[in-house]
Amino acid sequence: METFPVIDLSKLSDEERKPTMEMIHDACENWGFFELVNHGMSPELMDTVEILTKEHYRKCMEQRFKEMVARKGLEAVQSEINDLDWESTLFLSHLPVSNMAEIPDLDEEYRKTMNEFAVELEKLAEQLLDLLCENLGLEKGYLKKAFCGSKGPTFGTKVSNYPPCPKPDLIKGLRAHTDAGGIILLFQDDVVSGLQLLKDGQWIDVPPMKHSIVINLGDQLEVITNGKYKSVMHRVIAQTDGTRMSIASFYNPGSDAVIYPAPALVEKEAEKTPGYPKFVFEDYMKLYAGLKFQAKEPRFEAMKAMDPIATA
Template sequence: MASFPVINMEKLNGEERAATMEMIKDACENWGFFELVKHGISPEFMDTVERLTKEHYRKCMEQRFKEMVASRGVEAVQSEINDLDWESTFFLRHLPISNIAEVPDLEEQYRNVMKEFAAQLEKLAEYLLDLLCENLGIDKGYLKKAFYGSKGPTFGTKVSNYPPCPKPELIKGLRAHTDAGGIILLFQDDKVSGLQLLKDSEWIDVPPMRHSIVINLGDQLEVITNGKYKSVMHRVIAQTDGNRMSVASFYNPGSDAVICPALELVEKENKELYPKFVFEDYMKLYAGLKFQAKEPRFEALKGHAKNN
C-alpha cells in the first residue's frame, strides 16, 4: 500500500514546487485525502485551539454525553448499533454570517481563538482551491467563483470529541460517509487515532500528526472536476481509551450556488458525467442519505435538473 500523502507546503515556494504540485495532484486523484504540514498556521496557536477545545469539552459537554449514553442504555447493548455516532459535537458558522457570538457556553477567549482559527483556515482553503485549479488546468479563482453563489461561500466548523467507548466493535465513532460540500480542513488529535478512509476496498488509517491539517475533498469538487477528483468514504472508529479531538472546517458552496462540471474539463473528457444543480437542493437530499453511497444522490439530481 502506497503511504498516506503528506504535503510540506513550504516546498511550494522553492525548486521543489513542481514535485509538490504533482504530489497534490496524485493525492486528489487517487486518495481524496492528504495531510498538510508547514501550512502557515503557527504550532503555538494550534496548541491553544487544542487546549481550549479540550477544556470546553470537559467543562460543558462531557457530563451531557455521559447522560445521553446512560439514557440510551448503551453499556448493555449486545448487537451493532447503526443509528448512533459515538461523538459529542457542536457547530460554529463563519460564513456568510458568523453565529459564533450566539453559541452558548463558549468562554470569551475560546470564542476569539476560534474566530481567528476560522479566518486562517478560510485563507488556506482558498489558497488550496487555487492550487487545485492550477493542477486541473483551469483558470485561477475558478473554484472559488463556482462556490460563490449570491452571498459567497458557506464556511463552518464541526467541533467533535470522541470519548472512550466501552464497545467499539458495536458502535462507530462516526459512520462511513462522503462529505457533501467542497474542501474540508481537519485539525485532529495527534495522540488518539480513529479516522479511516476507504481506498481500494480497504480501510486505511489517516495518521495523527502533530500540528498537521488533514484535507479531504467533498462531493461538490467531484462534480466540478467531472469526476477527475473523487470524494472518498471515511469513518471514525471509536476507541476504548483516550478522547479524540476533531475540529473539522467545511469550506462549501453558497446555498444558491449552481454546481456543474467545469466546461474545460467536460471538453477534455468529451462527456459530462454529472448533473447541474443548486447546492441547497443537494444538501436537502444529503440530509437523509448521508450514510449511503453518493452515486444515487447524483442520479436523483439528474431528474431534478430536468424538472426545474
C-alpha cells in the first residue's frame, strides 16, 4: 500500500524545494489529498482553537445533538441510514463578509481566536494556490484570480464534531462526497480518526497527526486544471468512542466567478479538448446542494447542458 503523502512545507526554502514541489504535484495528481507539517501556523494558536472548539461543543451543541438522536430514534436503528450524517456542525463565514458577530452562542474569546485562525488559513490557501500554479506552469496568481469574481473569493469554515456512535456500521459520520469548491484546509483531531479517501477503489485512512493541516482539492480545481488535478471522494466513519473534531476551511471561488479550464493547460495538451464546462460558480453550488452525495461527473455534464448565455 502506498503511504499517504505528508509534506514538510519548511523544505520549500532550502535545497529540498524541487523534490518537495514534486511531492505536492504527485499528491495533487494521484491522491487529491495531502497532509502538511511545518506549515508556518503557530502550534499555540492551533491548540487554543482545539480547546475552545471542544469546549464550545460541550457547552452549546452536545445536548442539541443528543436530543436530535433521541427524536429520530437513531440509537436503535437496524438498517443502514442514507439520508443523514452523524455529525454536529457550525458554519462560520469569513469572506466576502463575516457572520461571526451574528452567531449567538460564540463567546468573545472563541470568536477572536477563530478570526485569527481564519487569517492564517487564508494566507496558507493562497500560498498553496501559487505552488499549484508553479507546478502546473500557470502564471503566479492565476488560480487566485480565477477564484475572485467581483467581490473576491468565498472563504468559510465548517466546524464539525463527530460524537461516539453506537452503530457506525449503519450510520456514516459523513457520507462519501467530493467537495464542490476550491481548496480545502482541514485541522482534524489528532487522536480520534475517521476520515477516509477513495483511491484506486479502496478506502484509505487519512492519518491523524498533531498540528498538521490536511489539504484536499475541490471540483473547481479539477475544472480549472482540465482534469490534471482531480477532486476525490472522501467520507468520515463514525467511531464508537471519542468525539472527533474536524475544522474544515473552504477557500472557494466568489459566487459570480466564471469557472472554466485554464487555456494554457488546454493548449498544452493539443489533442485534449476542454472536457469540462464553463459556468458561474453559484450555479454549480445550486446544483451541488441537491447532489452532494452523488458522483461529480453528472454535475459537470449538467453544467455543460445549461444555457450558454448564463456563462457568457
